[in-house]
């Protein structure tokens with residue numbers, strides 16, 4: 001007896017092979033049968049005539065570390081068809097949280113109000129498992145957590161003993177269930193690390209067949225060097241590399257897409273295992289404080305806010321801005337204040353959704369002063385969206401076989417505390433946007449190629465056997481969608497909107513989205 005049978009779906013199986021019509025039978029959480037006409041009895045039947053069926057989407061770059069604890073239903077992700085999220089990205093992971101650095105790290109991960117009851121990866125994963133989660137989770141351990149625990153937030157280099165201690169912390173997290181190491185070499189204090197330090201830690205992760213996922217050192221003027229560094233780390237540590245949210249940020253760099261891709265292709269031809277993910281938008285998002293020179297960012301977010309209270313520091317920064325404009329543009333990826341939109345600032349909710357050029361005159365300030373005030377008022381936590389990319393480059397990268405789809409967003413909900421900001425719409429729209437806009441409307445990719453980039457390629461990179469494909473024996477993580485109507489609805493000004501055209505999502509054989517509604521099932525596992 002099957003648990004579920006899905007009748008008459010058009011199956012896009014995740015491998016890239018042409019879609020075919022079939023029935024799918026599910027038993028004990030796995031796909032029991034894929035055949036043209038399944039006659040076995042089932043406890044329930046889903047009539048899928050006119051629907052496409054694909055493996056559940058794998059989001060290789062998520063930041064749901066804290067939001068899954070706030071709302072385990074993972075609303076904004078599961079409704080896109082995402083059934084697995086890789087968390088702990090960009091160097092910031094939910095564990096380990098050690099000693100004096102715990103609070104600062106947890107704030108960076110995004111939920112300072114949560115009651116933090118854990119320090120280790122084991123304890124954090126236990127907290128995820130009870131009460132459970134709607135999606136599967138693949139945890140990474142963050143380089144920044146490990147570095148901050150051993151060296152703090154200042155610009156320091158590790159002694160041999162300190163390097164060994166960091167390696168021990170990575171080892172411990174891997175033993176406790178992490179599936180790789182992430183780094184955020186763009187952000188201090190991760191930024192202070194030299195390549196060699198990261199190679200040492202990546203070797204430990206490689207020993208456990210882990211992945212090295214990196215927010216590289218620059219996505220703007222020094223992008224090519226930063227990509228080369230990620231490749232070098234992969235080569236020396238003999239580890240699978242995932243370059244996060246690949247983009248050419250900043251107008252000065254928009255011409256460089258061919259050079260970027262040739263570095264990656266050369267690496268592959270030398271046998272380095274390197275891949276990338278991308279979100280389908282021309283804007284990025286991060287802390288507003290990331291536009292400051294590195295000396296001003298030193299010491300953690302509170303230290304930054306404290307520093308900016310000082311009139312002398314502000315004067316110094318203003319001078320730096322006047323004299324070194326290119327460097328400010330390098331960090332921001334934008335040249336106009338209209339291109340920076342405040343997305344989250346709990347202390348000043350009235351400015352959320354407005355750009356700096358709008359906020360400043362409203363407050364009778366010049367833009368730089370308005371930015372300083374936002375950073376101070378938010379204790380360094382203000383987030384912003386930066387319109388920094390070229391649409392043509394988004395398409396070119398999307399077509400490349402090394403590039404998969406990832407959101408760089410987190411699981412949010414249009415109700416409760418997770419609805420109280422104007423986040424980048426990628427948290428709600430990434431996967432359906434690719435299917436609607438880039439597959440159906442613009443024909444940048446075929447449907448089969450797009451689904452492959454959302455499923456089997458990421459499964460392989462992260463070592464997820466039996467996921468990311470529709471085949472007998474694989475876990476029944478599945479999504480059913482209308483190819484003719486699937487679309488994102490979230491926008492920069494109105495982001496908390498679910499996509500349309502995705503009526504069913506199944507996780508480990510359990511129906512979590514049924515006729516577009518969340519069943520409340522928490523069927524995800526820590527993988």
Ligand SMILES: [Zn+2]
Pocket residue numbers: 089090215244245
């Ligand atoms: Zn990042």
